[in-house]
Amino acid sequence: xxxGFATYQLVSSKRLNDTTLWMTFDGDIEAxxxxxxxxxxxxxxxxxxxxxxxxxFSLMVVDVGPFSHAMHQLQPGDKFWIKGPLGHGxxxxxxxxxxVGGGYGAAPLLAFARTAREKGVKVITCLGARTAEGxxxxxxxxxxxxxxxxxxEDGSAGQKGLVTLAVEEALKEGEVDTLAACGPTGxxxxxxxxxxxxxxxxxLSWEAQMRCxxxxxxxxxxxxxxxxxxPPGWLACFDGPVFINDKP
Amino acid sequence: MxxxxxxxxxxxxxxxxxxxxxxxxxxxxxxxxxxxxxxGGAGAVTAKSCGPVERTGHxxxxxxxxxxGLLNAIGLTNPGAEEEVTLLKAAREELxxxxxxxxxxxxxxxxxxxxxVAEIIARAKPALIEVNISCPNVRDDFGTPFAADPETAxxxxxxxxxxxxxxxxxxxxxxxxxxxxxxxxxxxxxxxxAITAINTxxxxxxxxxxxxxVLSNRTGGISGPALKPIAxxxxxxxxxxxxxxxIGTGGVLTGRDAIEMLMAGATAVGVGSAFWxxxxxxxxxxxxxxxxxxxxxxxxxxxxxxxKAVR
Numbered sequence: 235x236x237x238g239f240a241t242y243q244l245v246s247s248k249r250l251n252d253t254t255l256w257m258t259f260d261g262d263i264e265a266x267x268x269x270x271x272x273x274x275x276x277x278x279x280x281x282x283x284x285x286x287x288x289x290x291f292s293l294m295v296v297d298v299g300p301f302s303h304a305m306h307q308l309q310p311g312d313k314f315w316i317k318g319p320l321g322h323g324x325x326x327x328x329x330x331x332x333x334v335g336g337g338y339g340a341a342p343l344l345a346f347a348r349t350a351r352e353k354g355v356k357v358i359t360c361l362g363a364r365t366a367e368g369x370x371x372x373x374x375x376x377x378x379x380x381x382x383x384x385x386x387e388d389g390s391a392g393q394k395g396l397v398t399l400a401v402e403e404a405l406k407e408g409e410v411d412t413l414a415a416c417g418p419t420g421x422x423x424x425x426x427x428x429x430x431x432x433x434x435x436x437x438l439s440w441e442a443q444m445r446c447x448x449x450x451x452x453x454x455x456x457x458x459x460x461x462x463x464x465p466p467g468w469l470a471c472f473d474g475p476v477f478i479n480d481k482p
Numbered sequence: 483m484x485x486x487x488x489x490x491x492x493x494x495x496x497x498x499x500x501x502x503x504x505x506x507x508x509x510x511x512x513x514x515x516x517x518x519x520x521x522g523g524a525g526a527v528t529a530k531s532c533g534p535v536e537r538t539g540h541x542x543x544x545x546x547x548x549x550x551g552l553l554n555a556i557g558l559t560n561p562g563a564e565e566e567v568t569l570l571k572a573a574r575e576e577l578x579x580x581x582x583x584x585x586x587x588x589x590x591x592x593x594x595x596x597x598x599v600a601e602i603i604a605r606a607k608p609a610l611i612e613v614n615i616s617c618p619n620v621r622d623d624f625g626t627p628f629a630a631d632p633e634t635a636x637x638x639x640x641x642x643x644x645x646x647x648x649x650x651x652x653x654x655x656x657x658x659x660x661x662x663x664x665x666x667x668x669x670x671x672x673x674x675x676a677i678t679a680i681n682t683x684x685x686x687x688x689x690x691x692x693x694x695x696v697l698s699n700r701t702g703g704i705s706g707p708a709l710k711p712i713a714x715x716x717x718x719x720x721x722x723x724x725x726x727x728x729i730g731t732g733g734v735l736t737g738r739d740a741i742e743m744l745m746a747g748a749t750a751v752g753v754g755s756a757f758w759x760x761x762x763x764x765x766x767x768x769x770x771x772x773x774x775x776x777x778x779x780x781x782x783x784x785x786x787x788x789x790k791a792v793r
Binding site: 237238239241272274276277279280281313315317445446447448449450451452453455457458465466467468469472473 | 507508509510511512514515516517518519521530539541542543544545546547548549552554556559687689691692693694696698754755757758762
């Protein structure tokens with residue numbers, strides 16, 4: 235990581251749905267898929283974001299609060315600051331990869347899918363959301379040659395039900411050796427349980443309330459109640475965000 | 483050949499397997515994190531400072547690596563003394579099994595509040611209470627730190643000491659004073675059993691593209707490599723002025739750094755920012771490096787190192 239904050243300029247914002255922009259910046263970032271940055275808008279604040287693209291540096295930004303709302307107002311040419319890349323990302327070690335994205339969790343998985351597909355890894359991607367509108371990046375995964383399976387809670391796209399249903403079907407097929415996922419903590423807990431049952435390795439990207447982003451302030455501990463495989467005092471920003479469990 | 487060096491020390495009646503103390507403010511926000519650091523090789527661990535009531539701390543950004551050190555202004559985030567007692571009790575039960583003493587840390591805005599917080603925290607029976615009179619990042623709420631003046635520093639010390647009785651207290655001093663030896667002498671006269679030196683050094687980092695200070699609090703406390711020579715000088719001054727143990731803290735990243743801190747006069751060595759610079763195994767690495775240095779240079783015990791450069 236370089237010192238202080240690095241400055242980028244916004245090149246383009248592509249609207250993915252009512253609340254979500256794919257924001258592309260004017261340079262690359264040398265990072266692992268699954269790492270994150272602390273994004274800073276002077277006078278507004280600073281928030282963590284998963285890196286969605288490295289070449290060029292891109293973020294997927296959902297308008298959920300004052301900071302992301304301010305991000306959405308940025309125009310091409312506007313400046314934007316980041317600290318990072320930070321944390322530990324996904325490890326490229328699978329032969330048969332199952333990616334599971336819950337809603338906005340699809341963003342870091344797309345970067346991981348790209349590196350995996352370049353190495354010829356077989357990738358199944360299960361994406362889940364409440365409604366069809368919440369399903370993100372499915373076409374991008376398909377373009378990379380991933381087999382995409384969609385789930386919505388209301389049945390407005392793909393199968394009706396939780397994404398874990400599609401995951402269990404994929405695991406039953408017996409080919410998957412690694413499950414990598416990003417999404418709500420409840421989904422990740424359920425996936426950790428499924429992976430244990432089907433004896434596959436997991437790489438789960440956890441989220442928690444981050445402050446310093448550098449492992450020191452102790453704000454972003456992920457409790458073991460969410461995944462008993464986590465060691466005590468596991469910090470999302472420092473030890474993660476991706477928890478690699480080699481012992482299912 | 484195995485190592486001959488003995489790293490254990492005794493600090494205010496507490497046996498420690500090595501002189502490394504997790505510095506307050508770093509990671510010590512939950513029982514599981516304190517346990518993690520203890521398992522990671524600490525001789526003792528200090529919980530994050532707690533005050534009379536819950537504080538959320540400052541908005542982000544709260545920390546930056548500026549190239550020669552870190553700058554932080556977390557703003558004393560804490561759950562309040564009553565909640566902290568629960569956390570400390572739970573942590574102590576775990577740490578006793580590991581043989582790692584637990585230190586508490588307290589702050590407050592007045593002498594009376596310091597005494598009240600100390601009394602509450604003493605219920606958790608920590609091995610030592612660190613009295614943080616030197617946080618540089620809460621001036622808006624608490625004014626000039628008590629550590630700036632011998633009178634106020636000793637008044638707080640006296641109030642805390644009378645509130646906790648036999649429980650040992652270490653007063654944490656600030657580096658940005660004209661005569662730290664004089665402040666140390668004042669707090670020791672007022673009953674301090676030990677000194678922690680130093681807190682972070684006030685500083686500012688500006689981002690020229692943003693034309694603004696980086697931290698939301700504008701200023702923060704410098705830690706990491708830039709702090710080490712400042713800390714060494716302060717510890718040496720204190721060691722010459724008083725006869726109580728010093729927890730030397732500031733910029734210790736390696737075994738050599740820790741040895742330097744001992745040679746300046748410290749009995750124990752605080753470690754914090756090292757986790758950022760060297761990763762989760764920082765303490766294990768520092769202990770191993772200390773052992774190697776001692777073996778190579780013919781030191782058998784920590785006692786031989788304490789104050790060696792200033793005696």
